[in-house]
Amino acid sequence: xxxxxxxxxxxxxxxxxxxxxxxxxxxxxxxxxxxxxxxxxxxxxxxxxxxxxxxxxxxxxxxxxxxxxxxxxxxxxxxxxxxxxxxxxxxxxxxxxxxxxxxxxxxxxxxxxxxxxxxxxxxxxxxxxxxxxxxxxxxxxxxxxxxxxxxxxxxxxxxxxxxxxxxxxxxxxxxxxxxxxxxxxxxxxxxxxxxxxxxxxx
Ligand code: HEC
Numbered sequence: 001x002x003x004x005x006x007x008x009x010x011x012x013x014x015x016x017x018x019x020x021x022x023x024x025x026x027x028x029x030x031x032x033x034x035x036x037x038x039x040x041x042x043x044x045x046x047x048x049x050x051x052x053x054x055x056x057x058x059x060x061x062x063x064x065x066x067x068x069x070x071x072x073x074x075x076x077x078x079x080x081x082x083x084x085x086x087x088x089x090x091x092x093x094x095x096x097x098x099x100x101x102x103x104x105x106x107x108x109x110x111x112x113x114x115x116x117x118x119x120x121x122x123x124x125x126x127x128x129x130x131x132x133x134x135x136x137x138x139x140x141x142x143x144x145x146x147x148x149x150x151x152x153x154x155x156x157x158x159x160x161x162x163x164x165x166x167x168x169x170x171x172x173x174x175x176x177x178x179x180x181x182x183x184x185x186x187x188x189x190x191x192x193x194x195x196x197x198x199x200x201x202x
Contacts, residue, residue: 087169092140093202096173105174108167116156121178123189125156129175130184132199133191138179139202143172176200 019030054060116126151157
C-alpha cells in the first residue's frame with residue numbers, strides 16, 4: 001500500500017528518536033520540542049518571576065485596590081480642573097459624572113430653573129431637557145454657553161454667567177446627568193420645530 005500524501009507537518013520516520021518505550025504496539029518517541037515553542041515557554045517563566053512578586057504582595061494593584069487608585073487619580077484630576085481653569089470639551093466632560101457637581105447643580109436648578117424647565121426637566125416655558133431634541137449643541141460646551149450667554153433674544157432664557165464659572169459648570173453637569181438618567185418625552189411639550197434631533201451620545 002502506498003503512503004498517504006504528505007501534509008507537510010508529519011515527521012519523517014528517520015527524524016524520529018526512539019524513546020525506548022513501546023506498549024500495546026504503540027511506540028513512544030522522544031523528540032526535541034520546536035525552538036519557538038521552547039522560547040515561548042521560557043519567556044512565560046521569566047514573566048512569572050516578575051509578575052507573581054509584583055502583583056501578589058508587591059506594589060502592583062489588581063481588582064478593588066486598582067479601582068480605588070484609579071478613582072483617587074480621577075478625583076485628583078477633577079480637583080486640578082477646578083477653580084476657574086479654562087476647560088475644553090474633554091476637560092468639561094471629566095467633570096460631567098462627578099457626584100458632588102451633580103448634587104450642587106441640582107440644588108441651583110431647583111432654585112432657578114424649575115419654573116421654566118420643570119422639576120424633572122420635562123419642560124414648560126422652556127424646552128424639555130430630557131429628550132433627544134436640542135436647540136443648542138448637546139455638549140458640555142454647548143450647554144455651558146447657553147447658560148452663560150442665554151438663549152436667543154426674546155425667547156426667555158436669561159444668561160446666568162453672574163452665578164460664576166463653577167456654578168454654571170455644575171448646572172450643565174446636572175442637565176447632562178438628568179438627560180442621561182433616562183430620556184423622557186413630554187407630550188405636553190413636544191420638541192419645537194427648530195430643535196434638532198441630536199441626542200447626548202457621550
Ligand atoms: C424664564 C424661563 C427660563 C428659565 C428660568 C430658565 N430657562 Fe432655560 N430655556 C428657556 C427657554 C425659553 C429656552 C429656549 C431658548 C431659545 O429658544 O433660544 C431655554 C433653553 C435652555 C437650554 C437649551 C435647551 C436646548 O434644547 O437646547 C438649556 C440647557 C437650559 N435652558 C437650561 C436652563 C437652566 C440650567 C436654567 C436654570 C439656571 C434655565 N434654563 C432657566 C427658558 C428658561
